[in-house]
Amino acid sequence: MIKILRYTEYLYLVVAIVSVYKIVTLWDQNPKDTYIFIFFALVSIGMFIFRRNYRKRFEKRQRDNQK
Numbered sequence: 001m002i003k004i005l006r007y008t009e010y011l012y013l014v015v016a017i018v019s020v021y022k023i024v025t026l027w028d029q030n031p032k033d034t035y036i037f038i039f040f041a042l043v044s045i046g047m048f049i050f051r052r053n054y055r056k057r058f059e060k061r062q063r064d065n066q067k
Helices: 002-026 031-066
Strands: none
Touching (some): 002 031
16 A cells, blocks of 8 residues: 555656646747646645655554554
């Protein structure tokens, strides 16, 4: 279960990186289309931080229960 949570964290980072790449490449051509990618990048980074904190709390709770 923990390994799956770690992989989903990094999937959010991949989405953020792809979104930033699309923002940079599309900004000169059509700036209005880049707003959706800005939204995806911000949400992906936020979800990465949220999932990481959630996983760390979950791991800490498991460690405390094993003692």
